[in-house]
Amino acid sequence: MNKLALVLVAAAASAATHEFDFVVYGGTAGGVMAAVSGARQGLKTVLLEPGRHIGGMATGGLSRTDTGTREVIGGLALEFYYRAGNQYDIRRFKNPVAWFYEPKVGERVMANMLEEVGVKVLYQHRLSKVERQGKRIVSLTTDNGDVFRGRVFADCSYEGDLMARAGVSYTYGRESAAQYGEELAGVRDKTPKHQFLFDVPARDSRGEPLPEITAQPPGKPGAADKGIQAYNFRIIATNVAHNRIPWPAPHGYTAARYELLARYLDAFQKHNGRAPVFNEVTLIAPIPNGKADFNNRGPFSTDYIGKNYGYPEASYAERERIWQDHVEYVQGFYYFLANDPRVPETLRQEVKEWGLCKDEYVDTNHWPNQLYVREARRMTGDFVVTQKDLQTDLLKQDVIGMGSYNSDSHNIRRFVNARGMAENEGDMQVPVKPYQIPFRVMLPKRAEVENFLNPVTFSASHVAYSSLRMEPQYMILGHAAGIAAKLAGTGAVQDVSVASLQKILKAEAAVFEYVRTPQQDAIEIIHHKMQPKGPARFNWEY
Numbered sequence: 001m002n003k004l005a006l007v008l009v010a011a012a013a014s015a016a017t018h019e020f021d022f023v024v025y026g027g028t029a030g031g032v033m034a035a036v037s038g039a040r041q042g043l044k045t046v047l048l049e050p051g052r053h054i055g056g057m058a059t060g061g062l063s064r065t066d067t068g069t070r071e072v073i074g075g076l077a078l079e080f081y082y083r084a085g086n087q088y089d090i091r092r093f094k095n096p097v098a099w100f101y102e103p104k105v106g107e108r109v110m111a112n113m114l115e116e117v118g119v120k121v122l123y124q125h126r127l128s129k130v131e132r133q134g135k136r137i138v139s140l141t142t143d144n145g146d147v148f149r150g151r152v153f154a155d156c157s158y159e160g161d162l163m164a165r166a167g168v169s170y171t172y173g174r175e176s177a178a179q180y181g182e183e184l185a186g187v188r189d190k191t192p193k194h195q196f197l198f199d200v201p202a203r204d205s206r207g208e209p210l211p212e213i214t215a216q217p218p219g220k221p222g223a224a225d226k227g228i229q230a231y232n233f234r235i236i237a238t239n240v241a242h243n244r245i246p247w248p249a250p251h252g253y254t255a256a257r258y259e260l261l262a263r264y265l266d267a268f269q270k271h272n273g274r275a276p277v278f279n280e281v282t283l284i285a286p287i288p289n290g291k292a293d294f295n296n297r298g299p300f301s302t303d304y305i306g307k308n309y310g311y312p313e314a315s316y317a318e319r320e321r322i323w324q325d326h327v328e329y330v331q332g333f334y335y336f337l338a339n340d341p342r343v344p345e346t347l348r349q350e351v352k353e354w355g356l357c358k359d360e361y362v363d364t365n366h367w368p369n370q371l372y373v374r375e376a377r378r379m380t381g382d383f384v385v386t387q388k389d390l391q392t393d394l395l396k397q398d399v400i401g402m403g404s405y406n407s408d409s410h411n412i413r414r415f416v417n418a419r420g421m422a423e424n425e426g427d428m429q430v431p432v433k434p435y436q437i438p439f440r441v442m443l444p445k446r447a448e449v450e451n452f453l454n455p456v457t458f459s460a461s462h463v464a465y466s467s468l469r470m471e472p473q474y475m476i477l478g479h480a481a482g483i484a485a486k487l488a489g490t491g492a493v494q495d496v497s498v499a500s501l502q503k504i505l506k507a508e509a510a511v512f513e514y515v516r517t518p519q520q521d522a523i524e525i526i527h528h529k530m531q532p533k534g535p536a537r538f539n540w541e542y
Contacts, residue, residue, distance in 0.1 A: 015145030015146055016146055017146075017148075018046065020044050020046045020151075021043035021044045021150060022034075022151070022485045023140065023149075023153045024047045024048065024156055025161070026056075026156035026158070026456065027048075027121070028055070028156050028474060029059075029110070029471050029475050029478070030474030030478035030481075031047060031054075031056070031456070032110045033476075035119045035121075036117055036119065037479045037480075037481065039119045041482060042486065045119045046119070046121075046148060048122050048125040048142065049121065049122065050125065050127070050157070051123065051124065052123050053370070054110050056474075057234065058080075059104075059106040059107040059110065060368050061235060061372070063100055063102065063106070063234075064100050064287065064295070065081070065100065066405050068434075068472075069434050069514065070099070072401075072514050073511065073519075074519070075475075075476055076479040078097065079113075080106075080109060081101075082527070084101040084106055084109050087101070096523065100285065100287045103361070104359065122146075126142055126316065127162055127165060128142055130162065132166065136450060137452055151451060151489070151490055152451050152452075152453065153166075155454050156455055156456045157457070159373065159377060160377035160379065160454070162452075163379055163452075166452060167448065168379060168444045168449055169444070169445060170379050172378060173227060173462070174187070174412075175463075176223055177223075179224065179461075180384070180463075181386075181387075182463045184387055184428055185224075186222040187220060187223050187426075188427070191423075191424055191425050192427075193427045194427045195423070198267055198271045201420060202260070202417075202420060203420055204259070212257065213260060213415065214415050214416070215415070217417070218412075218413050218426075226309060228308050229375050229411070229426060229466070230303035230304055230306070231311070232295070233327070233371060233372060234295055235356070235368065236287075237291065237294050237356060237357065239290065243358050243359060244357070245355045245356040247339075247356070249335045250331035253331075253335060255342075257329075258333065258336040262340070264299065264422075266342070269344065275344035275345075278347060280297065281300075281301055281347075282294045282297050282301055282302060283296065283297040291360075304330065306414060312376040312377045313377075327367065375462070375465055375466070375469060378461075381441070381442075381443050382443070382445050383438065385437075385460040385468065386461045389435060390403070390467050394434070394436060396436040397438075398439040400439045400480040400512075401437045402434055402436055402437060402511055402513075402514065403432075403435055403467055403470070403473050404435070406429055406431055406432060407464075407467045408429055408469075409428040409462065409463075409466040410426070439501065441458045442454045442459070442480070442484075443494055446494045450491075450492035450493060451493060452493065453481040453484060456478075480501065483501055484501055507525075509525040
C-alpha cells in the first residue's frame, strides 16, 4: 500500500459521527455565546471552529469595543464584559465592566465560560458539506471527515458558510436605494468621513493609477453593486519597551506600494502647516497594561479598500490568499510609516515608539489571528431588517435585545476622480437611535429550513447590517439563539414561543428597553449568578 493510501485509510479510520442537540459552527463571539447559552439550557452542545482560536474579532484585535449606547447591552454580552472586568483590579475603576480589555484576557474569559457548562469545543474543523432531509438539516461534515448530527444548527461564522451550504437564501454587496426604500443604500455620492479632504494626485508619471487605487469610478448614486466594505486587521500594539517588538517587514515588501500614502502625507503637511501625528493616520485606543487597539483612521490607513470583493463566495484557498494579502498590506503600512524617508521624521519616530506585543498572539508571530471581516454574506429571511428599523420603526413585538451603534460601513472603493485626484467612496457614519432587535432577524425563510438559526450573518440589508454587525450585538443574538434552540426542540425554530424566549432572556439580564441610567439591574443579576453571597455595589460612572 502506498503512502497516499495509508494516509487516506488513517483519515477514514479517525473520522467519526457525533450526536448533539445543538451544533454551532463558528467560534466567533456570537458563536461562543450561542454555545454557552444552549448548554446552560441543558443542550448537549458542540462548538466547531475552523481556526485555532475562539472569540473572532472580540479576541482578535477589536479590544476597543464598539458599544454605542452602553445601557442597551445586556445578557451574556454584558456578562462577558463584566467577567473581563473581573480579570483586572476593578477597585481602580468606577465601572466594573471592561469595555476595553486585552485579547488574551478576552479569550481566557470565553474559554472559561464554555468550560463551565461543558461545551465541547473542536478547533480546526472546517465545514465540508451539509446534509438535509426535507426542510431539516440532518448533519454537517468537516474536512477531516467528522460528521456532526444535531437537532438545531447555528451558523456563527463571519462568512455564512453553513448558511450557504444548507441552501438558505442570502445576498452580499449593496442593495439599491430603491429595493427597500433606503436613502443610505447603494453607491454613495457623499463620503465625508475617511476621505481625502485636499487634493492628492492619483496617477503616476505614465498616467496610470497608483497602487491601491482603481481607475474605475463608482456607479450611479443609489445603485446596487457587489462591493464589500473594507477589511483590515485591528492591531494590538504597545509602547512599553520591554514588551515591544518592532514593526515587521512583510513578505515581498516594496515602498512603491505606498506611494499614495507618501503623497498624502506630503499634501497633509502643505495643507496644515505641520506633519501628521500617528493618531491621525491610525486610530489609537488605549487598553490595559500599556497596550492599544489600532484601527483605521483617515483616507489612507489600515483599511485595504477594494481588495475583498471576492471574499464572501471564495474557496477556502482563495480566502487564504486574500487574508495573506491583507496581512502584507497592513504590515507594510506600519513598516512604511516607521522606516521610509518620505515619512516626516517626527511621525517616523512616533511610530517607532510602538510595536507588536510580545505577550499577545504568541502562536501567530504576535499578529492578530482574525481578519476583520466586517461584512460578507447576509441571509435573506422572510423578514429583513432595513434602515427604517434603525431610525423610525424602533420597537418590535419579538424583541430579544437592542442595538444602538451608528450605521457604520467603511469605504468600498478608492478611485481616480474626474480631476485626477484620489477619492474614496462608500463610507457611511450615520447616527441611529437605540432600537429593538427582533427574533425574526436570525430566522431563515419558513419554506426553506426549519432547524437553523443565524446570529451573525443574519437577515439584514447592507445599511442595517452596518449597525447590527457589532460584537456586543452578535453576542446578544447568540444568547437568544441558544435559548431558542432549546425551545424549538424537534420542531421549527419559526414556531418558538417568543413570550417564553423573552421570559428566559429577561431572567438572564437581557435588555429590551433603553433607560438612560447605568446598568446596575442587569449587573446585579449577573453578579448574583456568579457570586451569590451578596449584591454588587459599585460607584458607577460612565
